[in-house]
Amino acid sequence: MTININKLEPKDYASNQEVRWCPGCGDYAILKAVKKTLSDLELAPEKIVFISGIGCASRFPYYLQTYGFHTIHGRAAAIATGVTLANPALDIWIISGDGDSLSIGSNHLLHLLRRNLNLVYLLFNNETYGLTKGQLSPTARLGTRSPTSLHGSENEPVHSARYALGAGASFVARSVDVAQKHLLGILRRAHDHKGTALVEILQNCPIFNDGIFHELTNKKNSPDHILELHHGNPMIWGVNHDKGLVLDPVNLSVEAVTIGCDGISETDLLCHDEKNENMAWMLAGLNRRQGMPTPVGVFYAVNKPMLPQLKNEDPGKEDLHQTENLNQKIKKLLDGGHAWTVS
Amino acid sequence: MTININKLEPKDYASNQEVRWCPGCGDYAILKAVKKTLSDLELAPEKIVFISGIGCASRFPYYLQTYGFHTIHGRAAAIATGVTLANPALDIWIISGDGDSLSIGSNHLLHLLRRNLNLVYLLFNNETYGLTKGQLSPTARLGTRSPTSLHGSENEPVHSARYALGAGASFVARSVDVAQKHLLGILRRAHDHKGTALVEILQNCPIFNDGIFHELTNKKNSPDHILELHHGNPMIWGVNHDKGLVLDPVNLSVEAVTIGCDGISETDLLCHDEKNENMAWMLAGLNRRQGMPTPVGVFYAVNKPMLPQLKNEDPGKEDLHQTENLNQKIKKLLDGGHAWTVS
Amino acid sequence: MASNHDKNLFQKRETIDAAVVRFAGDSGDGIQILGKQFTQSTALAGNDLATFQDFPAEIRAPAGSASGVSAFQINFGSHKTQTIGDNIDILFAMNPAALKVNLSDLRDGGLIIIDENCFTTRDLAKAGYDVNPLDDHTLDHYRLMRLPLSNLTIKAVKTEHISIREARHARNMWALGLALWMFDREKTTVTDWIRKKFAGKTHILEANLTALDAGFAYADVTEYNANRHLYHVPEAPIETGLYRNVTGTETLCWGLVTGAMLANLKMVYCSYPITPASDMLHLLTGLGEPYNIIPFQAEDEIASVCAAIGASYAGHLGVTGSSGPGMALKSEAISLAVATELPLVIINAQRGGPSTGLPTKTEQADLYQAIWGRSADTPLVVLAPRSPSACFSAAIEAVELAITFMTPVILLTDGYLSNASEAWKIPDIDAITPFPVKRNAESLTPPLPYSRDPETLARPWLIPGMKGKIHRIGGLERQNQTGNVSYDPQNHHEMTLLRHNKIAGIANRIPRQKVEYGPDKGLLAIVGWGSTFGPIHQAVRQLTEQEYIISHIHLHHIWPLPGNLGTLLSCFEFILIPEMNMGQLATLLRSAYSRPIISYPKVTGQPFKISEIVDAALKILEK
Amino acid sequence: MASNHDKNLFQKRETIDAAVVRFAGDSGDGIQILGKQFTQSTALAGNDLATFQDFPAEIRAPAGSASGVSAFQINFGSHKTQTIGDNIDILFAMNPAALKVNLSDLRDGGLIIIDENCFTTRDLAKAGYDVNPLDDHTLDHYRLMRLPLSNLTIKAVKTEHISIREARHARNMWALGLALWMFDREKTTVTDWIRKKFAGKTHILEANLTALDAGFAYADVTEYNANRHLYHVPEAPIETGLYRNVTGTETLCWGLVTGAMLANLKMVYCSYPITPASDMLHLLTGLGEPYNIIPFQAEDEIASVCAAIGASYAGHLGVTGSSGPGMALKSEAISLAVATELPLVIINAQRGGPSTGLPTKTEQADLYQAIWGRSADTPLVVLAPRSPSACFSAAIEAVELAITFMTPVILLTDGYLSNASEAWKIPDIDAITPFPVKRNAESLTPPLPYSRDPETLARPWLIPGMKGKIHRIGGLERQNQTGNVSYDPQNHHEMTLLRHNKIAGIANRIPRQKVEYGPDKGLLAIVGWGSTFGPIHQAVRQLTEQEYIISHIHLHHIWPLPGNLGTLLSCFEFILIPEMNMGQLATLLRSAYSRPIISYPKVTGQPFKISEIVDAALKILEK
């Protein structure tokens, strides 16, 4: 899907449109990482399409020197589906916010994941409705106060990763806006995946939800709160690199332990297995539990049947009449063996 | 929510409308079980509301001598949400097909489950679009042929139970149309649950999808294909009652074993724990795997925060003016401390 | 084609000009198959014809009940047939419910053929008859032919390999045999069809053939009243050419395929099942890749229109089809297509409403929604073909308008057009001028996505993959020319006008509106649109024959209206608009031409009868 | 209220009749707060007033850029003020971008007050100025007041507890102080507000108070040009009563609360955030349970209207609110409410379209959608209040109509009405006759869900929980009286007519349409609807003062139209309809009365100016 060109720098993927997010918005960091990824992957700008819904996040396509379609609220996945059906040779990226994806748009996300079309889906999760001024988002944690939840929200949020697994996703990952290096790695993995690659990016909204991911982004003690997932490696975290996950087979749950305590050594720890859906499920629920870290990285990555990629050529280049006598074919269709002649 | 009346028989819950499903449709059996349940629970007919979408299944409310609302395709959950908000004292049941719930309506199902309103949701899964004549349903298994999938469907279906768990459901169960006794038990459990109780009922559509659940319903060898879940009990099935599930802690998966082989005894088996979300997840994926049984029963049942039940009285009985001087309150609102007098 | 049943030459056949036959029975009785096969043989006999199917809303309502009755009507004759016929001449009623439901449409003196084996107490009760109508005076005004149809079939068909139940299932073929005989027809097309259909299922195949023969022979050999009911309908003077029987669903789909081909585009057909639009999805899915169709069953109507928009954005032809409730769901996304100016073809097979309404019945009540049913000012093109035949060219036209003007085009058909069939003269594809999309946008200078062709006001269709044309589009108002987001007040006004003028300009690029029948001016013009063509046309002919001066104008271009329509209408003192809705075209024309119009609404879920229109016209003509 | 700044009595104040002031700056500059506080003090000074806010579409566009400019305009005077003013008299431009964007609206000779500290090269570049407009001839036609506003604020406010950045933030209070002085106002309401708002945050509180004082004092004590800009606007002759400043959002919400109370119902307000409707959701959420409101933020617009329908079905008042794109999504479900005949109030705060369009701008382009934007024939009620004050009574009327006629009612407001404010005479709630829902349906015989009140044609509102009234409803066509599913053709026709007649009948139960201003017949009537009231009214007054004979008719009942409207319109030779759309009311009236109408569309996202309407009218009057 990629072709070699004179390598473009990240800045070459910037459009001439002024970027209009609030100062300090996490979207800037994501934009930077995406431009770097496009450059690293040496993608031809005219082969790339960014498709978004509506929201602050969804303004993203305007800022890239690629094809872009800023559609309507919640429908980016559906429109991208049509684009993919018509021209699978394109490099398709969906950009969507938490409200866009998981409130109004969740039905399309479900079916996109199930159909497993070949594209990347970046879900910017700031746990709020940025563009419409801070109403309660479906991903906002219990107790969140907002103009529509004055006394704190009263329901468990949607957990993107769990939702995606329940929907049958083939690739589920998570990263953080300001964790540039990590994010670059995940974006590349997502692009390499065959099928729909869902990446949840935790994104700070300094205006309506400032600092909700502070625990994960502050230099000092974020290692105590983040678990970086690496396929095949034991799951370890902590400033002192001494916390780990083990399986409690009796209660069928994962539990946190400290290496060196109670005779626990590194070999006792669970190793991450990207191909194990049960592990992915357990990890996707971790962040809800007291004392547990928030996993980032690739939760799950397997090959699943994809909605068949038709052998479409680039519609701009095709001449359907070249290959066969279409008129003839249609004549046969209209006749259908049921015709009679009046003479 | 239930009051004692002169006990009504199941037939007393039948409306005077002619039942109009195809002969042999699984919906008849479900109707029977529901009428029996209403009678067993001694529910007052005028306190019951059945709310459905569109589809064969959704004609259900017409056949019951209770309040009923046959709404629009995919929106039963959304309308029921409004009914519950306005009058939580009602006994609310949603009836919906697989297309209604998991194709057009999945966004509402997600948020209903997340909000955990107090009602029962019966999802009739016949793996087809009955009413519109047999198109591919989102729950139809891989390879299903239909007028819209002539060469067999090419994507993994949505698995209702997994979807519901991913959506944060507090109660997830499965039963089968013709398994009356089992179904009655599940319906009662669902009704007793505080919060949204999702029950998937596997339902035969003799016209468009005849016999897809044959393995689970034929008298002879269905025990080889069904695993009945019972909280606290080891998971055993088979005509000879000799097959069981064990945990493979290394691969983090459940595996089938035969009691008596390889030194396996009943005590080695996993016991079902309704409160364990990881177990529910694993069980919900079982039916996709070769050689594994289809679990029926309660997969998961926990208490979760519910969208607060307002202390609404029956709107038909209320006089809002009785309790306080509303006019006075509104006058204060309109003045708001910002008013001035022109004289 | 002349009769050649030599041995029965002594039986006298009555030559009649036309006949309306309705087959009716339980939805499990195979009535639609019966009807379709009879139609095929009628066409081959050289008659012109029109047919109509009437289904119950339930997949299978309780057997024997009134709600489970399925019917197939055919009107055929030796002249041009444009309606399904007001009144039935012959009614085949396969059970009491079928009799009960359909009797009121039978003309006085009409013939009823019943299966007397089905008039048991139980069946009568299911149909809601307290007294057996064969025994009281219910049928006094009609001619009745009682046949032990079930028994005759079973007797003929039953073998050791065929159960009684299966044997009885062949009743429809027995009835078909009888009908063929009555109208002096060949059996061969039917036997060919049976052989193909049941190939490999020997016993069933045999049973059907036997039943057909038995029905045919029964009339042929018995003397039981048969000679009272033998007809011959001479061939209609039909234009020469290659013909076939088609429904509107078929012609519409084929028109889309042909239109896409003429445009050198693949078609991405995105839909969500809904009656009566589902059949298009089935048909196009069946055609599939060999016909450059990419069919897509979406998760809902919103997704289906969005996928079609995505397909058009990517450079192929996005098409979506639905019915009223689904169209409502699509409206937000259609606004996006209007705003971004992408080509899109939308087919709305109208049905009875509001809400779920009467899903299997016909209605024309989505005209308002098509023209005005979106937020803000969103002009687009609306077309309404008049007949199954017209659906073919309308679909081609829709494709051409969509890509020429970079606009959504809504095609309004309805339940009647979708299911009705008629004899269609197959057009010569080679004679249609192709309109391939010009992809040489590479040469446009400057390559601006919202620059405009001065003649059409269309913007160029620049698609992902094109080098040097990279741009972004979206639903926020965009700057003229560049397409960049713009909140500038004047620009918004200008862009709104451009979108308006682009569509308004089409009025002068479509054919001038002509008078279908009758003089170009006068006292009364009946104006119709879409599927009401047939009954209006016949009514106007009848009145003309009665020496009234009256004209028929039939609209195909609903929006924009043809440039000359206002002037044309002003040449008539009275305008009468019969519509299967509460007067939606009347509203449109009043608003467009500020002139009074007499609306004649009919909202029964059934097509107009000729006589209804005649009566309405007479009220004005005789004032 | 007279000035009492004794020590400045020597400074001469010019008494003026009215003034239009616009405060403009970056969206981070606190411009809206400044505007609102100035408005409050203006109201207390006894002037009549109207205000308008103009936001950027981005939450926070780049600081200093043209796209990030936020503005607040107030028109106040000693007479009835019904528009926000065509041209600005005084412009506060807090940065170069604010100057650039707003200058064209300043009248010749108008006063500009700028913060010269912000005219740095960098700021000028961000605003898109190549040359400093203070240095070239850009401002030649205006009066300019250059103030080192930032520095003055910082100097006044900076303490050890307040950083320079924080200090500079108080610029808006400094400017407010200046403005209050200029117009001879008391500071007390503002200081009270500051004390309340920043209670607990001592340093910020002090900073704001100090800045306000500093701005006030600056004008008071310096001689720098100040006496050139001192005004006094006498009180307007206002009806006596209790007044307060209100926006349309506020009055509308309070009207809903009041309406529900008068009906003895709780209100379930179901919505999904969308500009400019979100503020209603916020406001009603804030009121909540104590006001018998059950607020519900749904997962999308479809869910929100469905939940409202569910609430009405269950017996409380379901209300939903949205804007154009969201309304489109609701249309399928609104059809269900029409079909089942359930009460429902729907508020559509219109904004610029199509599609996402111009979300923060105003437009009136959803009239088509409101009346005609659903599949099939779905008549319902449409109302359009003319001003923030009128929103209150319109909301009450909507509730009453919805429950009296068992019908959805759409209330069309718009971005302008939602955000504009005016001085509102608080109505006496006790004087409004309650219309409690009658729940004594227990006594109806027979208890049929689709039986009808002979007068209103409404069906009874039977709700779950009622004993002896058990029934089922749904979207399939239903039998007259019983409500059971019916596919009967005649019944469908009858029910369609009943639904039609029920709504049509409302035309004679609403007040007769009256002429707002001017004679009851004549050459020209300007007909408006909704928020264009102000500019039309002032234009007609001006023209009348110039001795033209002209009338103003303003529609509030959009569907059904008042029974006498046709006759009324026929009394004028010309009808001119200015609308913020491409001519939607014009289409409606042409279709209703088959008469010619001159449409004057303006689609810039901005309200009409008085002068634009005057000019358009003159073209007809002087023909």
Ligand SMILES: Cc1ncc(C[n+]2csc(CCOP(=O)(O)OP(=O)(O)O)c2C)c(N)n1
């Ligand atoms: C149909 C429709 N409904 C509602 C809106 C208003 N709206 C725009 S963006 C948005 C939500 C934004 O939240 P999110 O998706 O999380 O994106 P963010 O702004 O936080 O990046 C809403 C409700 C709309 N534009 N269209």
Ligand SMILES: Cc1ncc(C[n+]2csc(CCOP(=O)(O)OP(=O)(O)O)c2C)c(N)n1
């Ligand atoms: C908006 C809308 N889209 C489509 C339809 C057509 N439709 C009716 S029922 C149905 C699906 C039925 O399938 P399911 O929900 O599985 O119910 P079943 O008939 O199998 O019980 C569809 C597509 C409709 N009525 N409304």
Ligand code: SF4
């Ligand atoms: S509102 Fe929040 S998410 Fe939106 S641009 Fe501003 S900081 Fe970013």
Ligand code: SF4
């Ligand atoms: S089509 Fe299938 S699901 Fe529908 S009523 Fe018939 S058997 Fe039941």
Ligand SMILES: [Mg+2]
């Ligand atoms: Mg967000």
Ligand SMILES: [Mg+2]
């Ligand atoms: Mg189904």
